Amino acid sequence: MxxxxxxxxxxxxxxxxxxxxxxxxxxxxxxxxxxxxxxxxxxxxxxxxxxxxxxxxxxxxxxxxxxxxxxxxxxxxGDTTTPPETPPHTLERLIGEVEAQLGTRLVDLDRTGKQQAVRLLEERGAFAMRKAVVTIAAALGVTRFTVYNYLNRDH
Known part of the structure; x- marks a missing residue:
């Protein structure tokens, strides 16, 4: 097993x-x-x-x-070798919504803007999706560790 x-x-x-x-x-x-x-x-x-x-x-x-x-x-x-994936379009849609709200691509934001984007994505439930941190980190142009740091700022 x-x-x-x-x-x-x-x-x-x-x-x-x-x-x-x-x-x-x-x-x-x-x-x-x-x-x-x-x-x-x-x-x-x-x-x-x-x-x-x-x-x-x-x-x-x-x-x-x-x-x-x-x-x-x-x-x-159980069989954990092939976990179900969240459809990527769902996370991409949330990222697109945040980019539209902030008026620019996430990668182009300054540090404060990136922290705000992470908060907005968290409010929308993005981090409950599988592999969200990796995808969001790439969209922001930062490391996964930085995303976790931004998440922890308000907690």
């Missing part, structure tokens, strides 16, 4: 390199032989259920040893 673990580590930090706690958690998942999709504030590890469950304590410990103050975990059971 396949299992997927999606986890986040906090605190979120400013732009630049991913936090040490996120890097250490990723390394622990990779060392356990799991397939890892790394984001500095959100990481997915998947593989055989027994291997993943056995690796969870080491992943959590690595994050905490790296300075994490919170480790949030979500597990999904």
């Amino acid at each position: 396949e299992l997927r673990a999606e986890f986040t580590t906090e605190p979120f930090r400013g732009e630049g390199e991913p936090p040490e706690h996120a890097v250490r958690a990723r390394e622990a998942a990779a060392k356990a032989g799991l397939a890892v999709d790394f984001g500095p504030l959100g990481t997915t590890a998947q593989g055989d259920a027994d291997a993943l469950v056995d690796a969870l304590p080491a992943i959590a410990r690595a994050a905490l040893d790296g300075g994490a103050t919170r480790f949030t975990l979500q597990l999904s059971v």
Whole structure:
């Protein structure tokens, strides 16, 4: 049986390199032989259920040893190799709406404008869509880490 673990580590930090706690958690998942999709504030590890469950304590410990103050975990059971995708036109439509509202393409906004765009997209539910952070980061011309930073500004 396949299992997927999606986890986040906090605190979120400013732009630049991913936090040490996120890097250490990723390394622990990779060392356990799991397939890892790394984001500095959100990481997915998947593989055989027994291997993943056995690796969870080491992943959590690595994050905490790296300075994490919170480790949030979500597990999904079943065939996780081909998760359903959100139709890209839905997210593209939301990005287009925000661009129309702000009067320019997201990539052309200054930092304050990009932060406002992220807030508007969040209000519209864009971040509930699969792969939204990657798509939005590309539209803004920033890293995924920067998008997570913008999301965290108001929380």
